[in-house]
Amino acid sequence: MSSVIILADFIGGKNTKTTAELATAAARIGDVVAVVLAPQGQGGAYAAAITQGPIHSIVVVESESFAAHGVGAAADVLAQIIVSKKPAAVLIASHAFGKEVAGRVAVKTNSGIITDAVDVSADISATQMVFGGSTTVHSKISHGTPIITVRPNSISADLKQVSPVIEALSFEVADGSKKSKITSSQAPVQGGRPELTEADIVVSGGRGTNGDFVAVEAFADSLGAAVGASRAATDAGWYPHSHQVGQTGKTVSPQLYVACGISGAIQHRAGMQTSKAIVVINKDPEAPIFEIADFGVIGDLFAVLPQATEGVLARKS
């Protein structure tokens, strides 16, 4: 059986659940080799953090360059592993870092690239939702080793327990891949809530919050959800820009998306309309977002949300 490489997804030194999702898709194609890029001396700990997903073996590379030179160093080493292992395909998480690594690897290995796949089949064809989720595209790579980035949270992960064989390899990072230097790094501030693009539930607030996100956050917390915001809310400075959902912000595809006080401009819908279920709370019955709601409430979010929060907490207790 051919092998398929996945780049194990570590953010802030922690293995994310995206690793098991990548492995689940990759296992349809061949034996999954997870590549772990770790700081010097931490390869064992990083590899040990991978306990779930259909992973056949792990390749660990330790280098100070990954933290010091970021994307360039990661792409340099991953490309060398691809040349030596000749996998049938390479799957990487579709976020800023993953896409940039994939892009540089595609150039280095003379390979075609597909980003933002929401599914990958055994024949290495990828499914993408393009134009804000309005069109489904199936495509294949026609040259080199298929390099595919997969959106977090779009593949339901096979979470079987595994203890893969671990192989430690060492590679030199070329000087040309060390041209940018990372002088300091700060992990994202999570505030105890799940990461927006990985969350099963997202509760978002828009113009209708008038800048008061307390009710939105309380409802999100009752559901264990991430908090998102429309561009109107982030432009007004009501919520951090990093939480913006939409065409120029994050694209989310949770099990449940709750839009509170968001009218649903096409740019916002582009970032959330592939959500499995959509709930809308808006005072304006004409708000376009109602068109895509599975459950819509015409009402004041400041009245509905606190009651709904109580209702959810009551059911959970």
Added chain:
Amino acid sequence: MRIAICIKQVPDSWAEKKMVNGLLDRVNVDVVLNDLDEYAVEEALRIAEAHGGNDEGAANSVTVISMGPERATEAVRKALSMGANNAILISDASLAGADALATSKVLASVISKIGFDLVICGTESTDARMSVVPAMIAERLGCAQLTFASAVKVDPVGQQVSITRVTEAGVDEMSGQFPAVISVVEKINEPRYPSFKGIMSAKKKTIDVMDIAAVGVTVESSWSLVLDATPRPLRAAGIKVTDDGGAANQLVTFLSEKKLI
């Protein structure tokens, strides 16, 4: 400093986008300068202005580089009317449907031929949304990749750039030497509106339109193949209730029935 800005003309975000024979229809649609590239244009102009400006005879020049059909001159003209000095448009029928690999190859060839200290891009185009072209250009040029910048500081004497990189993985402070490829995130600045004077003077600025032979590279337009493209069925609207005090309970029941809580 010689600063290059890479821009793209894209369908208007508001427009309905369609696939024709596996490619985005770029003909029967309103097109604009990619929103996110306006931040790149603005940042390039601010960097130039902070270090002696880019008027004729000044220490800096700002060149717009784009690849696209001839019609893309409209987007290029907008960047010129904001204040860039001149422009190069690579336009060739063989480049229709070019993927990120082909695009980055052509752009990198033009950039290295002319020679720049800084290349500034937006983080992504609003049509393809890949965000890989800036990284690919840096890879091809073998220069520093300073992408997803929410702040840029340039030291023209020391030939050094430092940025703050903001992504889902956190905040990084990064630096590199000239030449460097930078991509800037939305909100790094407030892009200026072209002034009347800017629009008038943009009409006199040179747009050098080149075909692929003039660039002197060979490219295959795409290494990926669209098998099929289907418009998704419109989501049917579901239950809609007007809150009379009981909607929250109905909502919680709905969530419970759907096993979402």
